[in-house]
Amino acid sequence: MNPISERSGGTAVSAALNDKFWSSYLDLARQVVIPYQYEALHDRAPGAEPSGAVQNFRIAAKQAEGEFVGWVFQDSDLAKWLEAVGYSLQIRRDPDLERRADELIDLIGAAQQPDGYLNTYFTIKEPGRRWTNLTDCHELYCAGHMIEAAVSYYEATGKDKLLGIMRRMVDHIETVFGPEEGKLKGYDGHQEIELALVKLYTLTQEDRFLKLAAFFINERGQEPNFLRIEWESRGRRGHFNPNLQDHLDVSYFQAHKPVREQSEAAGHAVRAVYMYTAMADLARLTGDEDLHRACLRLWHNVTRTQMYITGGIGSTHHGEAFTFDYDLPNDTVYAETCASIGLIFFAQRMLLLEPKSEYADVMERALYNNVLGSMAQDGKHYFYVNPLEVWPQACSHNPGKHHVKSERQAWFGCACCPPNVARLLTSLGRYIYTRRGDTVYVNLYIGSDWSAELGGTNVRIRQQAELPWGGTAAFDIETDSEAVFELALRRPDWSPNLAVTVNGEKIPVSADDFQDGYLLLSRPWRNGDRVEAKLQVEPRLVYADSRVRADAHKAAIQRGPLVYCVESADNGEEISSLLLPRQASFMQRPAEDLPGDALVLETQGLRSVTSFSDTDSVGGPLYGTQSPRLEPARLTAVPYYLWGNRGRGEMAVWLTTSHSPI
Numbered sequence: 001m002n003p004i005s006e007r008s009g010g011t012a013v014s015a016a017l018n019d020k021f022w023s024s025y026l027d028l029a030r031q032v033v034i035p036y037q038y039e040a041l042h043d044r045a046p047g048a049e050p051s052g053a054v055q056n057f058r059i060a061a062k063q064a065e066g067e068f069v070g071w072v073f074q075d076s077d078l079a080k081w082l083e084a085v086g087y088s089l090q091i092r093r094d095p096d097l098e099r100r101a102d103e104l105i106d107l108i109g110a111a112q113q114p115d116g117y118l119n120t121y122f123t124i125k126e127p128g129r130r131w132t133n134l135t136d137c138h139e140l141y142c143a144g145h146m147i148e149a150a151v152s153y154y155e156a157t158g159k160d161k162l163l164g165i166m167r168r169m170v171d172h173i174e175t176v177f178g179p180e181e182g183k184l185k186g187y188d189g190h191q192e193i194e195l196a197l198v199k200l201y202t203l204t205q206e207d208r209f210l211k212l213a214a215f216f217i218n219e220r221g222q223e224p225n226f227l228r229i230e231w232e233s234r235g236r237r238g239h240f241n242p243n244l245q246d247h248l249d250v251s252y253f254q255a256h257k258p259v260r261e262q263s264e265a266a267g268h269a270v271r272a273v274y275m276y277t278a279m280a281d282l283a284r285l286t287g288d289e290d291l292h293r294a295c296l297r298l299w300h301n302v303t304r305t306q307m308y309i310t311g312g313i314g315s316t317h318h319g320e321a322f323t324f325d326y327d328l329p330n331d332t333v334y335a336e337t338c339a340s341i342g343l344i345f346f347a348q349r350m351l352l353l354e355p356k357s358e359y360a361d362v363m364e365r366a367l368y369n370n371v372l373g374s375m376a377q378d379g380k381h382y383f384y385v386n387p388l389e390v391w392p393q394a395c396s397h398n399p400g401k402h403h404v405k406s407e408r409q410a411w412f413g414c415a416c417c418p419p420n421v422a423r424l425l426t427s428l429g430r431y432i433y434t435r436r437g438d439t440v441y442v443n444l445y446i447g448s449d450w451s452a453e454l455g456g457t458n459v460r461i462r463q464q465a466e467l468p469w470g471g472t473a474a475f476d477i478e479t480d481s482e483a484v485f486e487l488a489l490r491r492p493d494w495s496p497n498l499a500v501t502v503n504g505e506k507i508p509v510s511a512d513d514f515q516d517g518y519l520l521l522s523r524p525w526r527n528g529d530r531v532e533a534k535l536q537v538e539p540r541l542v543y544a545d546s547r548v549r550a551d552a553h554k555a556a557i558q559r560g561p562l563v564y565c566v567e568s569a570d571n572g573e574e575i576s577s578l579l580l581p582r583q584a585s586f587m588q589r590p591a592e593d594l595p596g597d598a599l600v601l602e603t604q605g606l607r608s609v610t611s612f613s614d615t616d617s618v619g620g621p622l623y624g625t626q627s628p629r630l631e632p633a634r635l636t637a638v639p640y641y642l643w644g645n646r647g648r649g650e651m652a653v654w655l656t657t658s659h660s661p662i
Contacts, residue, residue, distance in 0.1 A: 009284035010352045013433035013440070016091070019447030019465060022428060024596070025372075029425045030088050032379035037081050037419055038100065040411045045380075048411030053078040054104070056120040061110035068124040071414055072239060073138035073190070075120055078104065079145035080419035082162070086152025087426035098157060105153070105162045108146070112165055116172035118143065131176055135189040135227045135253065136239035140216075143169055144193030151199045152427075170200070170209065178215060186226035187216045189253045191271050194278035195345070198285070214282055217275070217291075221258040225250055252319055260290045263297045265306055265322045269314030269334070270416075272322065273302070273342030280349035292353060299350060301325070302343070303362050309542060309556050309653065310373070310563050310640055311366025312386050314339045317403040326547040330388035330654055332401055337386060337417040340370040341424050344431070351434050351443060357517020360443035361493045363431060367424075367444075368468060368561040373641035374408075375421050377595045381408035382418045383644075388565075388653040406648045432463075439486040441518060445473040445535070457483035459525070468560050468639075469597055471495070471537035477529040487531060488518040494560055495535040502531050535560070539586040539601050541657075554654040555580055557601060559588075563640045564601055568649035570636035575650040578635060579606040579658035594642050606658055607633040630658075 017023050036045060043050045052069025057078070059066050068074075085101045088094070112118045119139050122130050131139065147170070150162040173193075177184050197213035200206075219226065231238070231248045238245065250256050252267040254275055265272050276298050283291040305325035307313050312335025315323050320336055347363035350356070374383045385403050392406040411418065432444045438454050445465040452459060460478040467473070475487065491498040491514060498519060500507045513519055521531065537560035544551035557564040557580075566575055584603040591598040609631055612624035635655075643651050 010355065010434045010436040010441070012348065012352065012430050013435050013450055013452065014090075015429040015432050015448035015450035015463075017429050017446065017448050018462075021468060021596070022446050025425050026091060026428070028379045029084070029422055030092065030094070033375075033418075033422050033425070034081070034084060034088060034097065036380050037084075037422060040415070040418075041078055041081060045411055049413050049415075051077060051411065051415060054107070056124065057104075057107045057111045060120040060123040061107055063107070063110065068121055072121045072136070073142055073416075075118075075142040076138070076145040076192075077415050077419055078108075079142065079149045080416075080423050082149035083145070083152045084419060084422035084426045086149065086154075086156045087423060089153075089156035091426065091429075101153065102159070102161075105159075105165075109161060109165050112168065116168035118146065118165065118169045131184065133230070133234065133239050134184075134186050135230055135248075138188065138190050140173070140188035140193040141190040143173065144196035147193070147196035147200055151196075151203050152423075154203070166200075170197070170212070174208070174212065177212070184226075185219055185222075186230065187220050187255075189227065189271075190268075191216075191254070191275040191278065195274060195281060198278060198281040201285075210282075210285060213278060214286070217259055217278055217282060220253075220275070221250075221255045221261070225255060227253060227255050252321065260294045262294060263301060264325075265298055265302045265313075268319055268321050269339040270320065270336060270342050272298075273313070273339060273346045276302075277342065277345040277349050280346065280353055284349070284353050295350065295353070299346070299359075302346075303358070307343075307362070308333065308335055308370070308388060309365075309544070309558070310335070310369035310386065310388065311340050311343065311362065312336075312370040312388075313343055317385070326545065326549070328544075328548050329550045330652070331391070331394070332404070333385070333387050333389075334403065335370060335386040335388075336384060337371060337374040337382070338420050340366040340374075340386070341420050344371070344424065348431055348434075351441070355434065355436060355439075355441050355488065355516060355518060357490045357492070360490050361517075364444055364492065364561050365563075367428075367431075369563045369640050371421060371424060373643065374417060376408045377642070377645050381410055382412070382421070383408050384412055384414075384417050387651075390649075390651040392648050392650065406651075407644060438484070439488055439520070441488040442473075442475075442490055445490075445533075454485035455483035455525075457481050459483050459485070461487075467535075467537070468562050469537075469599055471535040471560065473533045473535070475531040475533075477525050477527070477531070479525060479527045482524050482526050484522075484524050486520050486522040487525075488515075488520050489531075489533050490518050492535065492561065494540075494558060495537070497536055499534040500531065503529060539564075539584075539588070541580070541582065541584060544654075551654050553656055555582070555657045556653050556655070557584075557586075557637050559599070559601065563653060564637035565640045565643050565651050565653045566635060566637050566655065567643055567646070567651045569646045570600075570638065571633070573650060574607075575652045576656075577608045578633060578652075578655055579608060579630070580635065580655040581605060582657050591638065591642075593646060594638060595645070598639055598642060601637045603635050603637075605633050605635040605655075606630045 039045045041053045058064035147166045150166040154163045194213045197209045201209035280295045314334045317334045347359045350359040387404045394401045395404045434441045445467045447465045449462045458480045462476045465473040539559045541555040586601045586603045591600045608628040610628040612621040
């Protein structure tokens with residue numbers, strides 16, 4: 001099978017990483033993360049909550065006895081792990097890892113029912129209730145993740161057993177869902193199968209998979225509302241809330257109106273961005289302009305009114321959801337790791353629709369900060385929630401902040417995030433470039449190597465990049481013969497200028513030379529040509545829109561793509577009392593107690609101190625009229641993605657600013 005070319009838009013380019021910063025994460029994923037998660041899925045990881053995922057398949061396959069363990073969507077954890085294995089094997093074959101994956105695929109096949117149905121929860125626990133609670137029970141969601149695993153594993157190994165299993169599952173799904181009389185005109189409460197079916201279509205060239213994806217997207221939000229009808233038929237009771245309910249909020253599932261009419265991100269954040277990803281896929285592949293316009297509206301709403309500076313989305317733990325424009329609290333934030341990964345998916349698909357640097361800017365922001373920060377440097381501990389402000393005592397004692405953790409966890413009962421991180425990191429080579437005809441767009445400055453036919457000639461481009469610590473990226477071009485094509489270099493939103501040389505000769509660059517944030521270099525390229533781009537990687541203060549009330553009178557520190565934060569490990573307790581000068585001048589130095597080549601930033605600031613008690617008394621007045629005194633304080637900031645790697649303590653991204661002289 002050969003991947004088809006898209007009917008419109010761009011194509012993703014898969015590159016091999018060779019990057020000092022990111023290659024270490026690929027090594028970590030291969031050597032630690034994937035093996036550790038294998039043990040966690042088998043309930044053998046020390047200190048980790050039992051997963052039950054593999055055991056459920058054994059029970060469903062009648063190879064073991066017992067009760068179903070975990071959430072109704074527990075199958076998806078194993079599916080995402082297998083998808084990560086597929087991507088890892090595409091980078092480097094590993095016979096032992098492949099053998100383990102093959103054994104699990106055999107187990108999955110043994111758990112499949114004779115009619116093609118595959119879901120361990122309903123096979124074990126409620127065999128007579130398939131497809132009766134699409135709102136809550138994630139049957140199509142689990143199928144979607146297993147489809148993505150099947151595609152990844154086939155691309156890596158050429159083995160089609162899992163692909164065959166999931167084709168049979170889709171055959172079954174087609175007998176249940178569709179516009180025809182007698183079929184369910186419905187969709188899953190958690191989007192995922194839609195974008196998975198697009199991948200299956202791309203691999204197999206079978207239109208029926210694209211049509212089924214479009215069916216699920218097009219049905220969502222139509223009236224009469226499928227989810228509401230289903231809920232009524234169950235006596236207004238749900239899987240997670242079996243009590244009688246008086247209302248079903250279908251906006252939580254993005255089913256409050258047809259997708260082409262939606263303008264504001266609402267509901268569960270992961271579900272939303274998975275759906276937007278599929279919408280962008282379909283807009284590109286079918287040329288649906290109404291769908292494209294809806295994607296643009298939703299993109300702008302998410303990234304311009306409901307996104308954190310770290311690339312996190314979903315501001316409340318109540319439903320892991322969006323709330324309303326500019327509501328971005330820092331200490332009760334949710335910013336689920338999976339939501340940022342979904343935002344990266346959405347950004348990449350928007351880049352395929354139209355090459356605009358703002359999509360790559362968001363992709364980069366979420367990748368370097370929210371996603372990377374969710375995993376500890378040991379590869380064995382994770383954040384589900386990614387806060388921008390942490391007070392450990394409040395996390396422990398305030399019920400409204402129990403979801404916020406001051407230390408990463410070994411695993412979760414609901415462990416959707418760890419394998420999601422694994423599959424993103426191992427597939428990172430697919431996000432660096434996009435191609436439209438003979439134009440190659442550099443979306444991420446990550447050291448990499450890839451080849452393609454450009455201008456009728458075989459071309460190899462090798463990128464060497466210094467990010468995130470340095471600002472130089474170089475591109476060495478190898479060609480069989482002279483080739484005419486365009487190399488489009490992105491100017492990141494954090495770099496005011498982009499200086500470029502070709503074979504050592506400076507290229508004059510003005511604002512008019514940029515097209516949607518990319519500098520287009522078009523010329524006859526010859527073997528041995530070298531392009532160098534210099535980006536401005538320097539510390540700067542970033543301010544939020546005044547409508548973001550949580551960040552009023554505050555600033556964050558950013559250097560290149562990295563957002564910084566302050567921790568009590570460097571600055572002592574009561575981080576909230578620190579004041580950051582608006583004219584801060586930063587000194588950069590290598591970190592002494594953080595991994596890699598990390599740079600910390602230091603500046604002279606202030607600490608606001610208020611005390612109403614005499615030195616001899618204990619527990620003086622809580623309030624008084626005496627103004628705070630300002631004391632000099634040396635502020636030390638570390639990259640956000642590294643916070644929490646030195647034990648439990650306070651952390652903050654946004655700091656109150658001061659006009660006072662230091």
